[in-house]
Amino acid sequence: MNPTVHREHDWWKSAVVYQIYPRTFADSDGDGVGDIRGIIDRLDHLVELGVDVVWLSPVYRSPQRDNGYDISDYQDIDPMFGSLEDLDDLIEAAHARGIKLVMDLVVNHTSDEHPWFLESRDPASPRRDWYFWRDPRPGTVGGEEGAEPDDSPAAFAPKAWTFDPRSGQYYLGVFGPQQPDLNWENPEVRRAVYEMMRWWVDRGVDGFRMDVINLISKPEALTGQAPLDGPQVSFEAIGDGPRLDEFLAEMNREVGLSEQNLITVGEMPGAGIDLAVRVTDPARRELNMVFTFEHVDLDIAPGGSKWDLAPLPLPVLKANLAAWQEGLAEKGWNSLYWNNHDQPRAVSRFGDDRPEYRVASAKTLATTLHLHRGTPYIYQGEEFGMTNSPRAGVEDYLDIESLNYYRDAIGRGLDEATVLNSLLVKSRDHARTPVQWDASENAGFTTGTPWAPVNPGYETVNAVAAREDPDSIFHHYRRLIQLRHESAVVRDGEFRLLHPEHPHLWAFTRGHGDGQLLVLANWSAEELEIPEEGLPEHGDAELLLGTHGTTAGTLAPWESRVLRLAGSPA
Structure with missing residues (x-):
């Protein structure tokens, strides 16, 4: 093509x-x-x-x-x-x-079903060293507990090394036995x-x-x-x-x-x-x-x-x-x-x-x-x-990482309510629900x-x-994207954080040439009084983007504003 x-x-x-x-x-x-x-x-x-x-x-x-x-x-x-x-x-x-x-x-x-790996399992194959193969630990027999080349865990499995009976060696899978690592040294x-x-x-x-x-x-x-x-x-x-x-x-x-x-x-x-x-x-x-x-x-x-x-x-x-x-x-x-x-x-x-x-x-x-x-x-x-x-x-989760964590954590004696709360906050399953296109059955997915x-x-x-x-x-989002497309300040401007220790205000400037933007954001569910000190003068600033029409001196809960400072070009 x-x-x-x-x-x-x-x-x-x-x-x-x-x-x-x-x-x-x-x-x-x-x-x-x-x-x-x-x-x-x-x-x-x-x-x-x-x-x-x-x-x-x-x-x-x-x-x-x-x-x-x-x-x-x-x-x-x-x-x-x-x-x-x-x-x-x-x-x-x-x-x-x-x-x-x-x-x-x-x-x-790759997958352990990739032809490269299937060939690599043969010790005589030219592709043997396309992956990492190691002997059992000295003094042990391959396949027995503790014979792995080292004790490293995998990201999604208890062990990073998996025994292959066909060749009598172990292969490396940083993420798990179904995902053997390629040998980039080759x-x-x-x-x-x-x-x-x-x-x-x-x-x-x-x-x-x-x-x-x-x-x-x-x-x-x-x-x-x-x-x-x-x-x-x-x-x-x-x-x-x-x-x-x-x-x-x-x-x-x-x-x-x-x-x-x-x-x-x-x-x-x-x-x-x-x-x-x-x-x-x-x-x-x-x-x-x-x-x-x-x-x-x-x-x-x-x-x-x-x-x-x-x-x-x-x-x-x-x-x-x-x-x-x-x-x-x-x-x-x-x-x-x-x-x-x-x-x-x-x-x-x-x-x-x-x-x-x-x-x-x-x-x-x-x-x-x-x-x-x-x-x-x-x-x-x-x-x-x-x-x-x-x-x-736990029956509501599908992701391998989440299920492995649950089994491991319960096996270590952790309280189930604590484990389920962690899943409710951090599981990858939350990112993988169907996109909600409309209000019809199954969200139009x-x-x-x-x-x-x-x-x-x-x-x-x-x-x-x-x-x-x-x-x-x-x-x-559409207006934010348009602003990035149109504004050299957004694309290339220098960043300066303001009020770094404020517990709820996220404020910073972006400056490029003669142009300067001020961003003010209230990261809390409480009304926030904007500090008088430590911010550039913005009384006459143009509001480019905002979520609410509150008074100039305060930010409503979770309100954000993007301001073009007076005299600043686009």
Whole structure:
């Protein structure tokens, strides 16, 4: 196909990306599962919203043990979503509407059903070292308890090493036994990955979101064959391996990512500012931006897992995002997000999803995020304020991570009520309920039986209702996107946080040339008096965006305002 698509240099700096999780976006054939044809049918919703890019979560052929992040064929589409021809039609339909399409690239690991791994299980296969194979621990017999090369746990399983009786060795699966890790030390692995990426670019893809891409370079302790000294597998231990920059630069060069102005964002669990600056520095030609996890990990108790809940004071959240703004101000670029397929709904987590505050808090979350410097990401349903879904017991959960946590926590003697509360707050299932398109049966997602339960709030919280209400969350997002497209201050302006210790006020300025914007947001359910000190003079400022018409000196509960300061050009 190799279509010619014009992409301005750094076009993604003024773009807004919309993430689609295909299984729950829209079902076109009534089988209860979202599909590619359903996405095509709903593209005009995204046109009205004004987004520039669709990031498509995995639609590749897969056993679906981890909702498509266990890929068995990188160059085919799973039949549950449609066909390769359907995807070609989606690319064409999106491009015809001025929307670019980004594919999810999952190349830290494959499915254990991928032909590469099936061949690798044969010790005599040329593909044996496409994956990580190790002998049992010295003095043990393979397959017995404690014979694993080390005691590292997997992300979704008790052990990171799985015994293969056929060869008498263990293979590494950082996420679990169904997701064996590729050995990027092998140049043949890298060539195969780059060839696959070029194949997708030739089909018209405009970039890649790279799943856990900072894990591809494993430390020397894992790549060698000496006995392992203690647990070696954790995001902290493998999250910035010795050849990461080399591999990312090679990928960029071999696929032509920079030359073709493709958008690239690397998901990097555990990554800090220093790593993000390094890999997104344009001079290094690695990635455009990364997804940090720092701000979505701030509500975890010290030393705990994501399920160990802790209060999150607003000054802590403000300080973290401000640090990333400052850290990447001179080099690199930020990605901006509250929601994605792995995170609970932001309006329930950071905002206030009670009926009287849901709309205002969703708007304020959007205003605060979109007025930072970086590329904003919207997750399906966020644009009209979808919330976490009510769930009574463990039988209401589907996600492998949630179910594994429940079994492990109950096995360790934790109180069930505490465990269920953690799931109610943090489970990935909340992000994966069907999109609420309208007030009809099953929220307009499907004419059949949905594979995942529909949030019961769909009769009032849905896309049709939001589009029909000129003061809705949807139209607030639309105006924010338009402002980013039109304003150099929003795209490129310097960020300065104001009142960093205020417990409820999130205030900052953006300045570019002679232009300056002031953002004021009340992150609480109480009326807030705006401080007289510590803010630029804004008595004569023009209100560009606001959620309520309150008096100038106060902010209503969850109210936000974007002000153009007097004398400041657009």
